[in-house]
Amino acid sequence: MYNFEYTKASSAGAAAEALKADEDAKVVAGGMTLIPTLKQRLAQPSTLIDLNGVDDLRGITVTGDTVTIGAMTTHDTVARSAEVAKAIPALAHLAGLIGDPAVRNRGTIGGSISNNDPAADYPGALVGLGATVKTTKREIAADDFFVDLFETALEEDEIVTEVSFPVPEAAWYMKFPNPASRYAIVGVFVAKAKDGVRVAVTGAGPCVFRVPEMEQALSSSWSPDAVADIKVSDDGLNSDIHASAEYRAHLVTVMAKRAVAGAK
Amino acid sequence: MSETGIGATVLRREDRRFISGRGNYVDDVNRPGQVYAHFVRSPHAHADVKSIDTTAAAAADGVVAVLTGADVAADGLGGLPVGWGITSQDGSPMIEPPWPIIAQDRVRYVGEAVAVVIAATRNQAKDAAELVAVDYNPLPAIISTQDSIKDGVPQVWDDAKHNICFDWGFGDADATNDAFAKASHVTTVDLVNQRLIPNAIEPRSSVADFDSSTGEMTLWCTSQGPHAVRLLLGAFVLQQPEHKFRVVSPDVGGGFGSKIYPYAEYATCCWAARRLGVPVKWTAERSESFLTDAHGRDHITKAELALDGDGRFLGLRVSTIANMGAYLSAFAPLIPTYLYATLFAGQYTTPAIFAEVKAVFTNTTPVDAYRGAGRPEATFMLERLIDAAAKEVGVDPVDIRRRNFIAPEAFPYQTPVALLYDSGNYGAALDKALELSDYAGFEARRKASEAAGKLRGIGISTPIEATGAAPSAIAGQLGARAGLYESAEIRFNATGNVTVFSGSHSHGQGHATSFAQVVSDKLGVPYENIEIVEGDTGRVQMGMGTFGSRSLSVGGSAIVKASEKIIEKGKKIAAHLLEASVDDIEFSGGNFAVKGTDKSVNIAEVAFTAYVPHNYPHFTGDPEADKNALEPGLDEQAFFDPLNFNFPYGAYVCEVEVDPDTGVTEVARFTAIDDVGNVINPMIVHGQIQGGVVQGIGQALLENGVYDQGSGQLLSGSYMDYTMPRADNVPNIDSDLTITPCPMNPLGVKGCGEMGTIGSPPAVINAIIDALSGYGVRHLDMPATPQRVWSAIREARPAA
Incomplete structure (x- = not known):
């Protein structure tokens, strides 16, 4: 990697100020994407601003109808949280499917969603549950947060501080992992809540997306059969050496069906 | 069967070292004053190298040298050799293209080295490598195995028409065609056996140190057979004589074949160390392993x-x-x-x-x-x-x-x-x-x-x-340019413990355990008193290394042969100690005994006598008396060629x-x-x-x-x-x-x-x-x- 300066942030606000002062600086959370990128010399930040010392960015709070997770909370913490498992079992399940134990013990929810890797799991949960992202500047609805491939609504000097998930009536996440990287080739998050049904797909396209036809069908009938014959178009879906766009489109239906079947 | 002899499940004695982080791998080897090599590699699958400008890189911080294919040519280094020749059906030899250790004029695959930067630290070498300006003229490339022989596709080598290295036939074509003619059914399948990338857990690595006062080169490298590396790199590439060239392959973390070969990077480290007068180290990054380990x-x-x-x-x-x-x-x-x-x-x-x-x-x-x-x-x-x-x-x-x-x-x-x-x-x-x-x-x-x-x-x-x-004679008839025996030396120490030198090389196979079991069984020496030494041409006699599942059947058999020589000599010493005729001495379970008596002596005692021969029938010069003379020492070597x-x-x-x-x-x-x-x-x-x-x-x-x-x-x-x-x-x-x-x-x-x-x-x-x-x-x-x-x-x- 190239040389860079390293500082530990005292707070999210201080980190945001530092970003504002130096446009070549970068924030590091778990570093699960950033560190390999640096090692491959694909990025050359002037300074790494480390959020790992900011304790108030960590932690899980469950109130009656909301689960709030601090940005620096690791995947492992979410996966093992009895409170999360009770309130939104699908969310704890999803966190437990991310990467491998080493990744889950370093990687954070804030880092994952800020990076917005098209094959990451968390975007599925955020959009599937209609979560709200809180930042150093504002609150952003998940539907508006994920913009495009590796692109979010975050401004250059804006840092995610926490994510709030409304507790659904039932939800589940089915993941078809890339056999090598264990990222999602296709991940489908389904949720049934008071304000309606959501079906969010990650991995298949350049950015997480919802499937309105499935949401409508499930609103009428919350059952696997309701989505069994709904195909998404393969137009614009990802294609690589592991899975063609056509195969991904097929998997969206299969995973959606299984997610509904597994919902709890 | 003893608890540690042949047939016993013995936990691998080497594993305690490995799982407690005490393995000694090539990347663990560091020499005083060592510098680091980093290779500039081709991003093109096929291109002419029009020019390489190393000026900026050579002037960068910490840089000791930037070397290119032109330097390799100027120093008269040879290309990487091929150890087996094949003859085509028409009787012509295979096309054997030159393979310089750094590309000259043309690159032929993504990852081929075009220059090496040598600097005081790894990071300095990598920084400077980015400053090496290579002007490529990209050429169309042929990648597909299937398409490679078609008309009109890019040619990798001018000599190899239709990209064919050889067109080999084997077996009886006429008899086979006759069999098909009389068949009642013929089944046909078309198969692809896909390309695999070996992925040993330890990436390849080498450290070379040249002593200009003695002319001796020492190379530590991740090899499955250091003697072969010494022979091939010394004789064909570096012109470094074998007796002035020591190759050490200490602990090696997996090979699967990919660490058999005398790689260009190892040769480059040796050449640079000799040329620059400082030890040179290189360790592959994982992405380099993917691109450059033999597939x-x-x-x-x-x-x-x-x-x-x-x-x-x-x-x-x-x-x-x-x-x-x-x-x-x-x-x-x-x-x-x-x-x-x-x-x-x-x-x-x-x-x-x-x-x-x-x-x-x-x-x-x-x-x-x-x-x-x-x-x-x-x-x-x-x-x-x-x-x-x-x-x-x-x-x-x-x-x-x-x-x-x-x-x-x-x-x-x-x-x-x-x-x-x-x-x-x-x-x-x-x-x-x-x-x-x-x-x-x-x-x-x-x-x-x-x-x-x-x-x-x-x-x-x-x-x-x-x-x-396997059989060197058969292998030679089939085109091998090397012998395929294996060697062993069993060296008793005066205190009765044993050091075994094997020409095999363990990179995960557990030789330190299995070979010691064999020796313990054959010589009746306690398992814990036996040490296996491999992987160092400075300590071990000529050997061929480990590949093709050969170590136990060939290397282990050499150990058995050496054991037999030890017993043979031990019998003479025992006969002297027991005042009996050699013909009356029997060996069993570590003891030499006089047939039909309770007189016996343990092999440890025999070894002690061999090294402290105070009472030996020594050489006298009298041919008659010297028939009973005994040589001191208990140290035997054997080669086995099945x-x-x-x-x-x-x-x-x-x-x-x-x-x-x-x-x-x-x-x-x-x-x-x-x-x-x-x-x-x-x-x-x-x-x-x-x-x-x-x-x-x-x-x-x-x-x-x-x-x-x-x-x-x-x-x-x-x-x-x-x-x-x-x-x-x-x-x-x-x-x-x-x-x-x-x-x-x-x-x-x-x-x-x-x-x-x-x-x-x-x-x-x-x-x-x-x-x-x-x-x-x-x-x-x-x-x-x-x-x-x-x-x-x-x-x-x-x-x-």
Whole structure:
């Protein structure tokens, strides 16, 4: 990697100020994407601003109808949280499917969603549950947060501080992992809540997306059969050496069906 | 059997070091004043190098030197050598292109080195490498094995017309054609044996240190055989004389073949150390390993089997295109020829066999031996072909194999493809595999899977392989440019403990344990008093190293031979001590005894006497008296060159469950019965077989070296895309043994290191095709990824 300066942030606000002062600086959370990128010399930040010392960015709070997770909370913490498992079992399940134990013990929810890797799991949960992202500047609805491939609504000097998930009536996440990287080739998050049904797909396209036809069908009938014959178009879906766009489109239906079947 | 002798399960004594972080790998070696090499590598698969401007790099912080192919040429270094020559069917020798250690004028694959930057730190070398300005003129590249021989495609070498390195024929073409003419059925399969990337856990590394005052070079490198590296790099590349060249391969973290070869980076470190007068170190990064470690497999094959009306094999005709990559790696020509077509008889009595192999150049990383090396390709071809034939003629896959097995009483058995099998009982191994796998209960399990919406299939493979390379005389006739013996020295110390020097090299095989068991057993010395030394040309006599599952049968046999010499000399010393005639001395369990008496002396005492010979009948100059003279010391060396290969075989049964909605295949059960002859350490043997099976499942389901066909970029160049098998990809593997001792070596052993990798891929693919047989699926290429399985189902399934 190239040389860079390293500082530990005292707070999210201080980190945001530092970003504002130096446009070549970068924030590091778990570093699960950033560190390999640096090692491959694909990025050359002037300074790494480390959020790992900011304790108030960590932690899980469950109130009656909301689960709030601090940005620096690791995947492992979410996966093992009895409170999360009770309130939104699908969310704890999803966190437990991310990467491998080493990744889950370093990687954070804030880092994952800020990076917005098209094959990451968390975007599925955020959009599937209609979560709200809180930042150093504002609150952003998940539907508006994920913009495009590796692109979010975050401004250059804006840092995610926490994510709030409304507790659904039932939800589940089915993941078809890339056999090598264990990222999602296709991940489908389904949720049934008071304000309606959501079906969010990650991995298949350049950015997480919802499937309105499935949401409508499930609103009428919350059952696997309701989505069994709904195909998404393969137009614009990802294609690589592991899975063609056509195969991904097929998997969206299969995973959606299984997610509904597994919902709890 | 003692607790630590032959046949005992002894925990590997080396593992305490490895699992507590105390291994000593090449990257752990650091020399005073050492500097670091970083290679500038071609981003193009095929390009002319118009110019290289090193000015800025040479002026960068910490840089000691920037060297290019022009410097290599100016210093008169030789190219990397090829250790095996093949002759084409028309009598012409193979095309053997030059392979300079740094490219000169043209690059031929992505990752080929065009310059090396040497600097005080790794990071400085990498920083400066970015300043090396290489002006390339990109050329069209040929990547596809299949397309390489077509008209009008890019040519890798001007001399190799149609990119053909050699066009080799083997077997009896006329007899085979006759067999096909009288066949009642012919089965044909078209197969791809995909490119694999070895992925040893330890990346390649080298440190070179040259002492200008003595002219001695020391090279630490990740090698499976340091003597071969010394010989090949010293004589062919560096002109560094063998007696002034020490090569050390300390702990090596896996090789699988990829660490056999004398790589350009090792030579470059030596050359730079000699030229610059400072020790030079290089360690590959993982992405460099993907691009530059020799790859494996990469065959395209058409195979045809002629059968009579009873399902008996009459003839086999095979035509293969084997991808060599851009250059000929050290043993590349051997792999798709004598390690491949000689196995085409399998366990069967097929009387007529003919093979044609076109080895081709492409703009890809060179391909060479990878665990199994030619034999997995042969076995996959044969065992797939037989299964396809069984389905076509309506014979059970078990029955068709039994009908064609070589009978136990037929040994020694001369196959039509050169090999003389020494021993075997193939039906017995198959019986045991069917029993252990509960083959009879499959139908009930199939129904249970079906009830859960899954397709269950069962597949068999009955592999054979040739290990213990081997008879130097035969190898020489077939084109080997080296001998293939192995060596051992047993050195008793005065206090009765033993140091054993072996020319083999352990990079995961457990020699420190198994070899000590052999010595303990043969000499009656306590196991803990025996130390095994390998991997250092400065300490160990000439040896050939470890590859082709040869260490125990060849290297272990050399140890036995040296033990016999120790006993022979020990008898003379014992006779002196016991005041008896040598002819009356018997050796057993570490004691020399006078026949028919209770007089005996332990070998430790004999060793002590040998080194403290106060009371020896010494040399006097009187020829009569000197007949009884004894030499001090107890230190014997032996070389073993076997009469023949040895032929481990087995019977493998795989059961898979396929999810028809996603195409995901799960290996539900795997049974491996192997006959590797006598067993020294059952735990290590089972570990080798199970590890091999996992590697074979990796090839069958997961691993694939994929290039972009236009640009020649390696698409599967990291663990994000190259799928190594992991624990959750494999079931518990039931492995067991039948034991048919090998008559070709004193231990009665055969190689066990590659069987699993050789036998398992066809069992897995046969099982998947069986699972999908309801859809009419007849063919699947490896790796049988979910998408491929799903596509096969969809293409075969009648449109809804």
